[in-house]
Amino acid sequence: MRVNIINKNGQAHVRILVKHPMETGLRKDKDSGKIIPAHFIKHVSIEHKGQKVINARCGVAVSKDPFFYFKVNDVATGDSIKISWEDNLGKAESKEESIA
Amino acid sequence: MQVDLKRRLFLKGSMAAGMATVAAAAGLLTPNVVMAAWPQGAFEAKSLDNALNSLLGSASAAKSHDIKIKAPTIAENGSVVNVVVQTTMPDVESISILAEKNGNPLAFTVDLSKSVDAYVKTRIKLGKTSRVVGVVKSGGKLYSAEQVVKVTVGGCGG
Numbered sequence: 001m002r003v004n005i006i007n008k009n010g011q012a013h014v015r016i017l018v019k020h021p022m023e024t025g026l027r028k029d030k031d032s033g034k035i036i037p038a039h040f041i042k043h044v045s046i047e048h049k050g051q052k053v054i055n056a057r058c059g060v061a062v063s064k065d066p067f068f069y070f071k072v073n074d075v076a077t078g079d080s081i082k083i084s085w086e087d088n089l090g091k092a093e094s095k096e097e098s099i100a
Numbered sequence: 101m102q103v104d105l106k107r108r109l110f111l112k113g114s115m116a117a118g119m120a121t122v123a124a125a126a127g128l129l130t131p132n133v134v135m136a137a138w139p140q141g142a143f144e145a146k147s148l149d150n151a152l153n154s155l156l157g158s159a160s161a162a163k164s165h166d167i168k169i170k171a172p173t174i175a176e177n178g179s180v181v182n183v184v185v186q187t188t189m190p191d192v193e194s195i196s197i198l199a200e201k202n203g204n205p206l207a208f209t210v211d212l213s214k215s216v217d218a219y220v221k222t223r224i225k226l227g228k229t230s231r232v233v234g235v236v237k238s239g240g241k242l243y244s245a246e247q248v249v250k251v252t253v254g255g256c257g258g
Contacts, residue, residue, distance in 0.1 A: 011217070024225075026203070042138045043138065048215065051213070051215075052213065053212070053213040053215055053216045054210060054211075054212065054213070054216060055210065055211040056208065056209070056210035056211075056220075057138050057139060057143075057208070057209050057210070058207070058208050059143040059204060059206055059207050059208065060143075060204070060225075061199060061202050061204065061206075061207035061208075061224050061225045061226075062207055062208055062222060062223070062224055062225070063179060063180045063181070063222075063223035063224055063225055064179065064180075066222065066223065067221075067222060067223050068220070068221070068222050069184075069219075069220070069221035069222070070210075070216060070217075070219065070220060071216065071217035071219050072215065072216050072217075073215045073216060073217060074215050
């Protein structure tokens with residue numbers, strides 16, 4: 001997961017890029033003809049100083065290698081921003097950064 | 101030797117998977133405790149109205165000029181369509197993005213706390229030319245804005 005946070009006058013512009021196949025469960029493998037099982041991110045959240053401010057849920061229609069952009073208000077230098085995601089197979093990742 | 105090693109790895113892998121299933125069944129692994137529930141009915145709904153009803157309890161969203169939806173009018177590649185939904189409305193509780201002509205229209209929904217701008221940008225897949233609808237829940241009511249995105253190559257095919 002790549003995270004880019006820019007502090008613009010107390011507003012954190014948070015850009016998130018996750019490497020993930022986002023398989024719909026509808027596609028067929030071209031060689032074997034078998035259906036590729038669904039594998040997609042269901043949850044994305046942002047915590048600001050331990051407080052959940054963004055709670056996003058995705059379906060299979062979110063593009064492969066998902067990108068998200070949110071704007072969190074009332075931030076100060078040194079505040080922690082924690083970004084987490086979790087997919088339908090229970091795989092998850094978190095990243096904590098402090099605001100510059 | 102090589103084959104046998106692979107067999108060992110496979111057995112090991114399937115045992116680990118089996119144990120994870122058992123742990124999940126016993127309630128030891130409950131990832132959803134940390135994350136709020138995933139609205140399965142809404143994401144699996146086959147029509148825009150059903151998805152909205154299931155997600156937000158109503159399918160009647162008033163069109164609003166205070167919501168801006170930004171998406172390309174023509175998408176050459178339906179598998180990556182940039183969508184921005186933003187609004188100047190107060191007390192925004194959630195923003196959802198739906199593509200009417202997708203098999204399951206609901207693509208993305210986000211609950212926002214008061215300390216977040218009512219702004220979201222992401223990328224979605226469009227199977228074919230479709231209305232893309234941004235639905236904002238503000239003060240308990242639903243508002244929407246939409247744009248037609250013309251797709252020349254679909255993003256859901258095999």
